[in-house]
Amino acid sequence: MKIFKDKQSLQKEIFQNNGISFIPTMGGLHKGHISLIKKSKKYKFKTLVSIYVNPKQFDNKQEFSRYPKNLKKDIEILKKLKVDYLYTPLFKDIYGFKTKNKIYLDKFSKQLCGKFRKNHFKGVVQVMNRLIEIIKPKYIFMGKKDYQQLFLIKKLISRRNINSKIIACDIIRERNGVAASTRNLKLTKNEFKIASKVYQYIVYIKKKLRTKKIFISKKEIEKKINALGVKNINYIEFRDLKDLKKRNKISNTTNIFIAYYLRNIRLIDNI
Ligand code: AMP
Numbered sequence: 001m002k003i004f005k006d007k008q009s010l011q012k013e014i015f016q017n018n019g020i021s022f023i024p025t026m027g028g029l030h031k032g033h034i035s036l037i038k039k040s041k042k043y044k045f046k047t048l049v050s051i052y053v054n055p056k057q058f059d060n061k062q063e064f065s066r067y068p069k070n071l072k073k074d075i076e077i078l079k080k081l082k083v084d085y086l087y088t089p090l091f092k093d094i095y096g097f098k099t100k101n102k103i104y105l106d107k108f109s110k111q112l113c114g115k116f117r118k119n120h121f122k123g124v125v126q127v128m129n130r131l132i133e134i135i136k137p138k139y140i141f142m143g144k145k146d147y148q149q150l151f152l153i154k155k156l157i158s159r160r161n162i163n164s165k166i167i168a169c170d171i172i173r174e175r176n177g178v179a180a181s182t183r184n185l186k187l188t189k190n191e192f193k194i195a196s197k198v199y200q201y202i203v204y205i206k207k208k209l210r211t212k213k214i215f216i217s218k219k220e221i222e223k224k225i226n227a228l229g230v231k232n233i234n235y236i237e238f239r240d241l242k243d244l245k246k247r248n249k250i251s252n253t254t255n256i257f258i259a260y261y262l263r264n265i266r267l268i269d270n271i
Pocket of ligand 1: 024025026027031032033035036141142143144145146169170171172173179180181182
């Protein structure tokens with residue numbers, strides 16, 4: 001695996017290929033990331049992983065500095081997976097140039113997580129716009145766990161006529177149902193158990209609502225989740241997976257989207 005810290009040497013190498021498959025990450029690699037990489041390896045192009053914790057997408061400086069980092073372990077994982085290239089840029093490499101495309105921030109950036117994390121999606125779209133200009137990937141592999149992020153990057157790509165295709169990858173879960181996440185590392189055993197109970201409950205309630213066996217208001221769902229040990233729920237909403245619009249009922253294309261805190265650790269999921 002070749003490792004690059006600056007875009008000049010990276011571009012010199014990768015532009016010799018006739019295409020690149022790209023997996024943007026913030027490191028702290030886990031089985032969610034690994035599934036994206038394995039999928040990418042099935043495509044015809046070489047695989048490039050980036051590890052960059054983007055300060056612009058954290059409104060809370062503490063959350064940024066607390067974000068788990070373990071580059072040494074990440075490199076071991078990537079080497080084992082036979083990833084071709086790793087890009088670990090510094091701030092200047094990403095933000096020290098003028099972009100060709102202006103960002104496109106769809107109105108949905110203000111909803112769901114955007115309501116609670118000011119400027120988060122602006123930061124996400126900015127960094128992706130820049131990474132795409134540097135790498136010019138043919139394919140970009142992204143997880144449905146961060147569904148709103150996936151949706152907004154798809155919008156950026158279509159609105160700015162960017163010649164990259166997004167491959168959306170299924171959510172990978174731990175054995176207890178909790179979506180794999182770098183942030184899980186920070187949970188205590190008991191918090192991890194609570195997160196599992198939240199997941200199980202949402203699966204249960206979704207099935208009940210879909211088969212119309214019961215009616216339960218969102219307030220009641222929140223109450224139940226509070227009783228499982230969650231003090232702070234940002235939102236729990238039913239959204240259509242195609243257009244991300246709110247739904248009152250659960251259909252085949254509706255997921256339950258949730259964001260909540262366990263202590264100071266923010267978890268999101270859609271089920
Ligand atoms: P992150 O390092 O958290 O920025 O994530 C990098 C990419 O991995 C994003 O496209 C995420 O959606 C994806 N990802 C993170 N966790 C999971 C998961 N549990 N299942 C599938 N994809 C994931």
